[in-house]
Amino acid sequence: MADKKIWFITGAGRGMGVDIARAALAAGRAVVATGRNIEGVAEAVGEADDLLVVELDITSPASAEAAVRTAVDRFGRIDVLVNNAGNFLAGFFEELSPEQFEQQLATNLGGPLNVTRAVLPVMREQHSGHIITISSTAGIVGQEFCSAYAASKFGVEGWMESLRFELEPFGIHTTIVEPGFFRTELLTKESTAYAALSIDDYAERTAETRPAWEAMSGQQTNDPAKLANALVTIADEEPPPLRWVAGADAVAAVEQKARELLAQVDAYRDLSSSLAVDES
Numbered sequence: 001m002a003d004k005k006i007w008f009i010t011g012a013g014r015g016m017g018v019d020i021a022r023a024a025l026a027a028g029r030a031v032v033a034t035g036r037n038i039e040g041v042a043e044a045v046g047e048a049d050d051l052l053v054v055e056l057d058i059t060s061p062a063s064a065e066a067a068v069r070t071a072v073d074r075f076g077r078i079d080v081l082v083n084n085a086g087n088f089l090a091g092f093f094e095e096l097s098p099e100q101f102e103q104q105l106a107t108n109l110g111g112p113l114n115v116t117r118a119v120l121p122v123m124r125e126q127h128s129g130h131i132i133t134i135s136s137t138a139g140i141v142g143q144e145f146c147s148a149y150a151a152s153k154f155g156v157e158g159w160m161e162s163l164r165f166e167l168e169p170f171g172i173h174t175t176i177v178e179p180g181f182f183r184t185e186l187l188t189k190e191s192t193a194y195a196a197l198s199i200d201d202y203a204e205r206t207a208e209t210r211p212a213w214e215a216m217s218g219q220q221t222n223d224p225a226k227l228a229n230a231l232v233t234i235a236d237e238e239p240p241p242l243r244w245v246a247g248a249d250a251v252a253a254v255e256q257k258a259r260e261l262l263a264q265v266d267a268y269r270d271l272s273s274s275l276a277v278d279e280s
Helices: 016-026 038-045 061-075 098-126 147-170 200-216 224-235 248-267
Strands: 006-009 030-035 051-055 080-083 088-090 129-134 172-179 192-194 243-246
Touching: 006 016, 006 061, 016 030, 016 038, 016 080, 016 224, 030 038, 030 061, 038 051, 051 061, 061 098, 080 098, 088 098, 088 147, 098 129, 098 147, 098 172, 129 147, 129 224, 147 172, 172 224, 172 248, 224 243, 243 248
Parallel strands: 006 030, 006 080, 030 051, 080 129, 088 192, 129 172, 172 243
Antiparallel strands: none
């Protein structure tokens, strides 16, 4: 394995994780494909000499540590971690139960934290590695009906952006991936849940918004297999990008957000710049 990079991919049993695992294998990488259902992962990814399928519940630190140990026992190292596993909780904030909101954070933010915490001792000992975390356009641009999902992805962005400075001295790189709408299984019933509560004031908007989200499933404009192939290319960059915005729709959304941020800064520049302590 000395001449092959070892990829450790979460959520490899469904959706984008399957495409990432297949793309990495096709490019000559060894892959640790993980998921809660190892039979499902094995069936989805297929067979390969340099493929190891490992059970992993990303919300469990103990499961993450066990999966990493299994990977290192087989391959001796981990070169690229892809934090891909996640789900989507949709609904207006007040109609989301506290338990639902906490579960969204536990999966989409806590999950990557658990897996990365388990992998980092391996990468620090190697003095090399690459942490790739799949965020979303919703990690930089908020919108209605997505407050819980956006909160989890905004958290991912802040954590990863800060982690960069902590890991660079060890030769470990980080990349945040911000996809737009890709034709994955994220919007299917298996990966999407909706608000458990119902408030009359939101009823009309919920009745309009939920069917619109459901109708998007299978109609997204971007191809996840192309993203997976591009991700293999991105991972070979020296150095790799700190951020990669994936999809023309995502590029447009991030550019618009950047313009809005700069406009807000400029609109209140004088007031914002007048807050220094008056030294006597």
